[in-house]
Amino acid sequence: MRLLRLARISLVALRHGLDQMILDRTATTRVGACLRRVLPARSFSEAPEVRLRLALESLGPIFVKFGQMLSTRRDLLAPALADELAKLQDRVPPFPTDQALARLEAEYGRTVNEVFARFDMQPVASASIAQVHFGALPDGTEVAIKILRPGIESIIAKDLALLDTAAALIERLWVDGRRLKPREVVAEFAKHLDDELDLMREAANCSQLRRNFKDSTQLQVPEVYWDFCGKSVMVMQRMHGIPISQIDTMRALGVDLAALSRAGVEIFFTQVFRDGFFHADMHPGNILVATEGVRRGQYIALDFGIMGTLTDRDKQYLAQNFLAFFKRDYKRVAQAHVDAGWVPPGTRVDEFESAIRAVCEPIFDKPLKDISFGKTLLRLFQTARRFQMEVQPQLVMLQKTLLNIEGLGRQLNPDLDLWATAKPFLERWMSDQVGPRALLRHLRDEAPNWAGTLPQLPRLMHQALQDNSTEQARRALENMGRRIEAQQKMIYACVATLLLLCGLVLALLLR
Secondary structure (H helix, E strand, O other): HHHHHHHHHHHHHHOOOHHHHHHHHHHOHHHHHHHHHHHHOOOOOOOHHHHHHHHHHOOOHHHHHHHHHHOOOOOOOOHHHHHHHHHOOOOOOOOOOHHHHHHHHHOOOOHHHHOOOEEEOOOEOOOOEEEEEEOOOOOOOEEEEEEEOHHHHHHHHHHOOOOOOOOHHHOOOOOOOHHOOHHHHHHHHHHHHHHHHHHHHHHHHHEEEEEEEEOOOOEEOOOOOHHHOEOOEEEEOOOOOOOOHHHHHHHHHHHHOHHHHHHHHHHHHHHHHHHHEEEEOOHHHHEEEEEOOHOOEEEEOOOOOOOEEEEEEHHHOOOOOOOHOOOHHHHHHHHHHHHHHOOOOOOHHHHHHHHHHHHHHHHHHHHHHHHHHHHHHHHHHHHHHHOOOOOHHHHHHHHHHHHHHHHHHHHHOOOHHHHHHHHHHHHHHHHHOOOOOOOOHHHHHHHHHHHHHHHHHHHHHHHHOOOOOOOOOHHHHHHHHHHHHHHHHHHHHHHHHHHHHHHHHHHHOOO
């Protein structure tokens, strides 16, 4: 079967002239010279980037998803190729309903009629990994039932093996192959696919996002019905709304598109900076807008297979850089990159600052319609390569999501000022992180640790003095000294905070 699949891939590649693309990039190598003797030179009316997109579409959903993921790695691709791959559409015919019923019965050990009060035979959505049917639980609750494609696991495993083989060949045959790290890209893609193949993981993502936005007036997230979920089935609340791409319909229904665009920016920054957990697949097909009742004009999130996470350090770094960008403090941006170790230690900050200024200065004081974030990101990546900056894997999905936000903003309100909308949010967030409230919060969080550590200090000192090993004693004393010093600093901070608060209260009383 693998040989047949490989043969089909080869035929598709030849039909779309991908062999000519390989020859063009291996022309100066011995392998390229040998290939030219075997493969005749041909001409095509379409550009190479277009031919590659068409080939991926012909090869099926897994290759389409790979192209979609690759389009987000603009640090690896030429701009024309990245733009073309971004056009890939994951439109897949639904699989037969009897296969869906069989998958459900295998998961539940019962017939569908015994599990659900209603199951709609016609699917409402179909993608490369799964498809969705509407139905109802025994108590009448309307639900959406997501079902994995039968046999998709083995198909993906075989195609991933072939992709890995192709990536290894690219590294050996293409001069720039190793720099582009194709095998690492395939491994990253495999990880995302593995996450999407476990619908229990997607259900957990959905549940977490819903909990994060439980009291939100901007975003709705469906409830997960855990008793009906499994590795190959996810059952969640049915949401009612229209696709966000239907601009004219929303305008006719009286939805405030300007407010909707601003809310989208706030939702994104809330996910990133407050929670460090964000929806990383925010294309129009995964977002609805409520058009009825008190929730009219609110976003509805769907499809939680791809989520991004950020550490506290990532969030601090991003917030500082965003604010520095907004204030046009490019020296601070450059220094933050050096401090984070993302560029070599010997990098001249003034040169890096000048390069960043050249990229970012032209985009300020312009409405969104006049700014191309795709081009801005491309120039930033070019600057990164010039200064040997490492692209951080944890930020790749964030960059992709920013591009999605740009696309949605252009559709809803071309005059949206992304900077003016985001800046107050980031300033509030930074104030919460480094201001008095943040200090009090950290003191409260660390209090249990102090209570457990302080009583142990005399015993730890005694153990250190009694230790027969001089080196161990020295290390123990040094560690204990550092712990005492840290505790003292925190105590001083507490006292200073209390004195400050008392001073503020006295000032208010004396006014």
